[in-house]
Amino acid sequence: MSQTERLKEFKKSVNNKFNVYNSLFLNLPYQNTENVGILIPLLVHQCQEGLKNGKNPQDILEEFFENFASLDTEKARIDFMFRIIQYVERQVVLFDSVEDAAFPKMHEHSLSLSIKDYFQLVDKNKSWDKVADKLSNFSARIVLTAHPTQFYTPAVLDIIDELRSLILEDRIDDIDIALQQLGLTSLINLKKPTPLDEAKNIIYTLRNVYYDAVGSLYSYIKENIKDDKFENHKIMQLGFWPGGDRDGNPYVTAKITKEVADELRVNLMKCYYNDLKVLQKKLTFKELDAHIKELRESLYIAMFDTRKHVGYENIIKPLEAIRELLVDKYHSLYLKDLDNLIDKVKIFKTHFAILDIRQDHSQHTKTVEAILKKNKIIDKSLDELTTAKLRDVLLKEELSVSVKDYDDPIVKDTIRNISQLRGIQRKNGVESCDRYIISNSEDMFSVLFVYGLFRWCGWDDDKITFDIVPLFETMKGMETSEATMEALFKIPQYRAHLERRGNKHTIMLGFSDGTKDGGYVKANWSIFKTKENLSKICKKNDVKAIFFDGRGGPPARGGGKTHRFYAAQTKDIANHEIQLTIQGQTITSTYGTKEQFMHNSEQLLTAGLSNNIFGKENVISKESRKLLEELSELSFEKYDALKHHDKFMPYLEDMSTLKYYTKANIGSRPGKRGNKKKLELSDLRAISFVGSWSQLKQNVPGYFGIGTAIQTMKEEGKLRDLKKLYKEVPLFRALMLNSMMSLSKCYFELTSYMKDNEEYGEFWNILHEEYLLSKKMLLMISGSKILMENEAVSRESIKIRENIVLPLLVIQQNALQKIGQKSEFIELYEKIVTRSLYGNINASRNSA
Structure with missing residues (x-):
């Protein structure tokens, strides 16, 4: 399907639907917020026009309050800004729900290789022996981490889930009620979550999405592979870091690790119990009764008492005995349903995810x-x-x-x-x-x-x-x-x-x-x-x-498009398994629903297998390596000089949201390593480091140095070589496309007022110049006219999300300015900065 058709579908299923439900949402009457929703589109317009014309965030809001909101006192304006933030972060939730609901429709227009397509390709290439062997031993493992780059509570995840279903059926009245519920449900943690809270949040997704999704994916592979003896229950595995990852987190103790292991096991027993209960209604045959009853009872006890546990053999053996009886005496009735449960037990055993x-x-x-x-x-x-x-x-x-x-x-x-x-x-x-x-x-x-x-x-x-x-x-x-x-x-x-x-x-x-x-x-x-x-x-x-x-979520954390990354590996890289960390927005955006999980897991598997099966092994020639080496060193020199600039750390501390990450009750882990008074880059957590650049809409770690490196090589007469490198070497192309994604999320207009700052003006200019140069150079070597030229849907999604959070970003910058000016309401402005982190981070979900 062409990009045009995908874009058309996106406009119909996402853009138009969001506009309808958003207008419904903005007109909802909440306590003390009668006019807020109605004023938001106007504020978005004022922010867009003001920033385009080089205005300062403080002046944009000043004009807005004077001309449209009729709020005279600073206290009334601060209250209004808090309410704007509450609306905007819920608009993000609504957009997430609409986009997720549209996923199956969008998928119909996808060009990516499904397992089914992949098997047809294998058929054509007559390579079944090779693929059956590889599939029997291959494994992909996604490891869920606690890193808080998106943080919806289980209550909000339930509302998103409900909204998804209602949007699919266009049930407007019920959507209206769900939006009212969303408006009245808190989106933030009142206190810092414990590592056990974080683990429970992610176990919620394991239980409600991944348990069925992994089972369905396995059945789908089994049905489509031409090998009756296929049995590789490790083909798709889940790993788990919350409760086990104590790096820099003193709150993860031996006690927490034990509690999380119990929590994983107990939740899995609940999944097995529920499946068995449904199955029991179908397997109403006399000789199966005792087996089912006994298994149900032992699972029931194991669900509620962490001191009691059922061993793997004590689950699988009764199920296999039931299977034998079903085949011998009851015409294999409902055998497929039983086999699905047996496969799940063989996949998850008694641990659910590997801690x-x-x-x-x-x-x-x-x-x-x-x-x-x-x-x-x-x-x-x-x-x-x-x-x-x-x-x-x-x-x-x-x-x-x-x-x-x-x-x-x-x-x-x-x-x-x-x-x-x-x-x-x-x-x-x-x-x-x-x-x-x-x-x-x-x-x-x-x-x-x-x-x-x-x-x-x-x-x-x-x-x-x-x-x-x-x-x-x-x-x-x-x-x-x-x-x-x-x-x-x-x-x-x-x-x-x-x-x-x-x-x-x-x-x-x-x-x-x-x-x-x-x-x-x-x-x-x-x-x-x-x-x-x-x-x-x-x-x-x-x-x-x-x-x-x-791999993190956005390119700046080493993330980016996962399929692209694995498909770019060379034959010299061992490819027995694919294992990667996923976190925050990647958990919810890439693997957040059953359909998304299955689609993206298939992409992982086909990327990993394609490198071995079809002989299209990536080879990077000596000349290409030399170019990559030179580019890498030149971009490092530029980045390293920035890192050692005497304003680098002060700029992050004074002009960004860096110090507010720890106040946001986002995650259990402290914001930095160690207790040094003077903050050093090595002490900084990558999340708060990358997140602060993202809140500034400057995304420095995702591209800085690339523009200078390409320009230097161009001056050495190597432009044609770089264009060839982009065209022929998948790794180089994947890296450059990821950087283009980072650049497309930059918006230096938001902070252009900083260029006049006595202390940081020169430093801001260094960042801005490298941004402009990187954009120009990347477009030149890729032959593109605009960033993300061949990813129209992602581009459109980013554009809508950036528009939604624009008022929030302007409010955040205004608050940072007021704090710098030592406003008498400094505490409230600090709260505004902290609160505004949420919506902006949640809106960045399509970074990976």
Whole structure:
């Protein structure tokens, strides 16, 4: 289908419907807000015209209040602005609902490859043996993280779900009532969520969307594959970080990890119980009664009592006994329904999603040091030991540790958590929690410290049922990653551990901190090369490399179009599984409904499989690599100079929303690492860093340096080479298209008043010039006339969303200005900044 038809469908199913329901919504009479809804379209127009004409946000609002809202006192104006924010964030919810409801219709006009299309292609290429073999072993895992880049409460998610259904049926009166409900339901957390709250929020999606979606996807693959014996229940897996990810979050404790593991299991039992209840109404046959009743009773107990748990065998065996009777005695009646439940049980077992444990290397260093001091192996510091001696202590020394011997909370919790992981495996199954990820890995000790800690916390060497996963996220970590893995493979004890784990090694490569550290192109190119090098080293050592990608949502966090990213991998990158993190707006926008989940999971699978099956392997020539290398270094130089500009951190602290992220009750994790008084870039969380640039509508981490790099190469006479690179190398094209997406969400007019600022005017100009240059250069090498030229629907969606949040952004900038001017209402203006974060972040859902 052409882009034109998709755009036509979008205008009909999304744009027009939103306009109808939005006008309905804006006329709803809420308490003290009689005129607010009616004034919003007028305010949008004033903001658009004012910013286009170079006006200051403060002046735009001043004129609006004087000419249209008749509000004379500052206090009355502040109250009005709060009500605007409440309306705008609900408009975003409404647009989300309309867009989600239109997804099946839009999908009919999609050009992307479904599993069915893919199998037809396989038929044509006569490559069934190859694909059946690959499908039997291939796996994609999406790992849900707690990172708060979109935050709707379960109550609001229920309303969105209800609105989706009503919009599909055009039930205008019921939509009216649901919009009234939305208007009166709070969209914000009254207090900071705990890690358990975050986990429950995401388990809500597991239970209400993914449980059925994964089951349906598996059935769909089974029906379409020409292989009766097909059975790969790991083809689509779910991973889970909330409650296990303690990196930089002191609130994730051993107790929380245990509670989240219980929560996952209990919610899965509820899903099984409900399915069995529905099935029981169909399987009304005498000899099945006892089996069904017994299984129902054990599931019922396991649903409410976390001390009681049903083992996998105790669920699957009764179901298989029922199946046998159904086939032998009852004409296989409702066999398909029963098989669907059996498949779900084989997929989710007793864990639902695989809970990962993650911690920063520095915390393990602290714990190991404390243990060795206590055992008199060192006096003060690990530096007292040679590399060889420290390695021997970790691999051979028999120490037993006890929580009560230590005072430091991190040390106590690390020991307590590693000691309790066997209990979680006992209740939820061994594969329920079998990976320990180490952030900021830079040498072999990042892995060996964890190996040693397992040994000292009561795990026998031959019974460590955990994969120890280094996360190479900084430039240094990536540079030393080959040496790190090579050193590990040479250690006999570690090799023996790998053999017990199936001679596979999962390696995580992080995007968020890489992008923050090295700039967009260098971070992504470094990750790509690191993958190729690590694939070689693993292959040489007969180890299967599994890459786990820490992809954020927007390109600035290493995200962007996922299918495009995986389809651009070369044949030199190990491709046994696809594993990636999804979070925030990516959970709701890309995998938020059953239809979206199935479609995007199919895209993941076809991208991963296509590289192997059809011989269209991407190869990047030496010349192309040289160009990419040069571009990467030039863009890094420009980004690095910006990073070290003396106004870089002060600008973020004084002119952006950076310090308000921690006040927003968005997530449980502190906004920065450590307690230093002076804020440093390395302490900053990627979410608040990238989010602050996004709120400014400057999106610096997603493109900065690219314009200068391309212009420099153009001056060296390499423009034709770059155009060729864009046309022929999928990786380069994917990176440039992602940057164009970041650029298309920039709106420097919003902050153009800053160019006259005495302290920051020059710095703002540096940002603005690079934005203009990057846009110009990217259009030049891609041959496009406008940004996102071939993505008309995404472009249109972004445009509508940006229009919805424009008043909110102008109000936010006005509040930041008032705070800078030390207004007497400073506290209220600070609240306005904090409150305005929500709608803008939620509106950015189509970044990935």
